[in-house]
Amino acid sequence: MDWPQPRWTGIFSTRFVCAVATLGPIGTRLPAPGTWGSLVGLVYAMVFWRYARWEVTLVWTAIAAYVAVAFCGDAARRLGKGDPGEIVLDEFVAVPLVFLAWRHWHGGLWPEWAVLLLGFGLFRLYDIVKPFGIRRLQRWNAGWGIVADDIAAALAAGATLHALAVLWRLLH
Secondary structure, three states: OOOOOOOHHHHOOHHHHHHHHOOOHHHHHOOOHHHHHHHHHHHHHHHHOOOOOHHHHHHHHHHHHHHHHHHHHHHHHHHOOOOOOOOOHHHHHHHHHHHOOHHHHHOOOOOHHHHHHHHHHHHHHHHHHOOOOHHHHOOOOHHHHHHHHHHHHHHHHHHHHHHHHHHHHHHO
16 A cells, blocks of 8 residues: 555654654553553543444544554654554554444443453454454555554454354353
């Protein structure tokens, strides 16, 4: 995919762009920054999107993903790296998609802590292993590739979570 990298972040300093893309110290000072960024994304999902309609979550996540494309792509360019591990805004923005429509279709099926733990684990697994062609999305240029693989991992994790719920209902 060869979409142009958004350039509007050029008005900001390198320090600011990199701080947004790394979520400050989350991406730069902690071990396993992708996991920590995903955990912060899980908190974000629960605080802001826990009771929201799935359509609202989807639209706001699409907007946030565009912002992430701009900041992540610009930060990677300024750091001189392709997809630096310290950039974790992409994980943060993608996590709400793991739980998209969960309450609407399966609310109350399992304890919420179990759903969060399973969804988080599936997201991290798919983000690290990158199955189902997710790895190819990283080839997209600039910020598009940085963000697209995380969005796909979140959607795959969400689809797996929903499939497991359907299977659970069929077997019980």
